Amino acid sequence: MERLDLHNTRQRTIAELRSRMRAWERGASGNSMDACSMGCGALDALLPSQGVRQGSLVEWLGEGGASGAGTVSLIAGCRVCPQGRPLVLIDAHHDLFPLSLALLGFDLSRLVLIRPASEREALWACEEALRCEAVGVVWANIERITSTSFRRLQLAAKGSSGIGFLVRSAKALQQPSWAEIRLKIQPRPSLRGSLCFRVEVVSSYENLHHPVVDIMIDSLKGTLHGHTASTHPLPLVSRMDVATADHRSTGA
């Protein structure tokens, strides 16, 4: 007869109760626990579900302009978006460049760009898009979001099992958030022409400590990779075209 292990049973019970509480806090239903990969193992590992959970929001925070938060989140959003579903990009700053999006792998025929006149309109559009089950990913760069509005966005995402990526400045760290995870992006010195970033989890439902990973964007393919000193996804001599050609030109 198998001996009853009280210690293990208690641990299992606590773990189960904890997961139920988390699910209750997040309002997660059974079928919305599917996680989508961002195409970068190191980045996925930061998230509690090893990927972006459907029906959740992810906040990307960057310090000032050219922080890379927008670029990293766009690449991740493109990979996360389920096959055949449209992407809705809410471009509150009116400066997203579709040619660059195409080079990063976006299918422009399944992309809608919304350029609202105000942040209020941007917030409304974001909520509407998140509420629509047909949309794969909603990406928005909205700076000011009140706690109530944030909760509405989270409920909209939860209701439709959609995914929302919100790009904001690091000042938003002082504000409350209903995102499942908040990631802070800091640019790092580039490596052989590839952009490098440090991604830090600044708040998460699961991780009480703040894990950090270094990632890089492959300058040729526009894909995300984990970056450590020992593992480099690119050959030692990358951008042979740049190395050999002193002067490139584009003309009609």
Place this chain on the structure above:
Amino acid sequence: MRVGMPVLEARTFSRSQDRLVVEAVQPPQDRQTLVELALRCERFSFRIGVEDADRPESILMDVTGIAQFFSGEQGLAEELNRALANRRYESRIAISETVGSAWVAAHFLAGPQQPVVIPAGELRRLEPLPVRGLRLHDATVTKLQRLGIQTIAQVSALERASLVRRFGTEIVARLDQFRGQQPEFITPCHPLPTYRAERNLEDGICHPAAIEQLWSLVLRQLLDLLIPKRLGTRHLECQFVLEDQTLQPLSLRLCEATNDQRHITELLRLQQERQRLSAAVVGLQMEALDVAPLDPCQPELFDRDAPSHARQYAVLLNRLSSRLGEEAVLVPCLLPDPIPERAVRMHGVSEATPAGSTPFATRFHGLDRPTSLFPEPRPIEVIAGLPQGPPAVVFWQGTRFDIVYAADPERIESGWWDGESVCRDYYWLETTAGQWLWVFRRLQDHRWFWHGEFS
């Protein structure tokens, strides 16, 4: 004889015993006669119209599903030929899978008593025919012929991007229409029924709830005309008649035809929220302009979500366009232009499906262009390490960026035929903080501008 020949020159063709009658060309009468002839041919087609040109010379007929009543397409063409011959018309008839290919076959393959039928999938048979068959402007045809391009096959073999650059979109659009890659619609010459409803009030109303009640009533009246015919509208035009005898328009464009009152009401409500009426409303006229049969929406047996997703997405786009304005909800389309600000054209979601993107070059890599391109380049001050070299320090509105790395320059310039000359050397600059800036030096005056960044 040819069009545009002086009368005196034309008279030289006649013999002395001929009785010559000279009549002025009357394009409106020609068109009217063509329309009347088209209406007489209605038993051969459900949709028949005259070609869309300044001087139309062809009648276009959609014969999809008609041929079986005439023992095949050849039988249909012969019967039509007989009917026209009985009226003493000499015709050239061709049946093909696209309007463009039928046009070229009728003009260059068919004979007076020899109708031509091009079976589906055999458009290649038409490629050796003259390039004029693509319905191009005379100037374009002359230019092509000067380059030694005589046939459709020759023009098809040219690179699309190069064609657009040299000739604009005309040739590419006509080629796409010829192959059926771009839809071409026949505008029926039979007058279309109009769908409109209106209501006038004795006293003006200005309370939003009362106004909503008014347009709800008129909308119901309008939809009662569409619903029995299983028709929907894609463009609803409303005119509020105000007490000061002015009209205030409200236009609603939709992604797909619908007659769902609840959905249209919701969209009108969103539009009305943005509208300010300058006086009390004393009447309303509502007209459905773009009327089309409703798309059948039979659910899939296994993938039940698929049609509902398409519908939900269309509803979302309609709502966004109604509330934010059509200019705020956009679909990007790439153009083959190297100048960054001209490389993209934005279309409204309710516009007809734009032609596929034709980016300038496929040799670009993932990070060759910035994710953020400023609407206007920002003037910057720079300090360069070397004369004519890349910047070592950049100043913009009091902010200093120290540069640790500058990539080799990329020269971007416009063609001489584009009008405004653009010649720039673009640099990717990495700052000490790890930011990447896309700046350029304008070669005309050597001024520096910041044009984009990885946001």
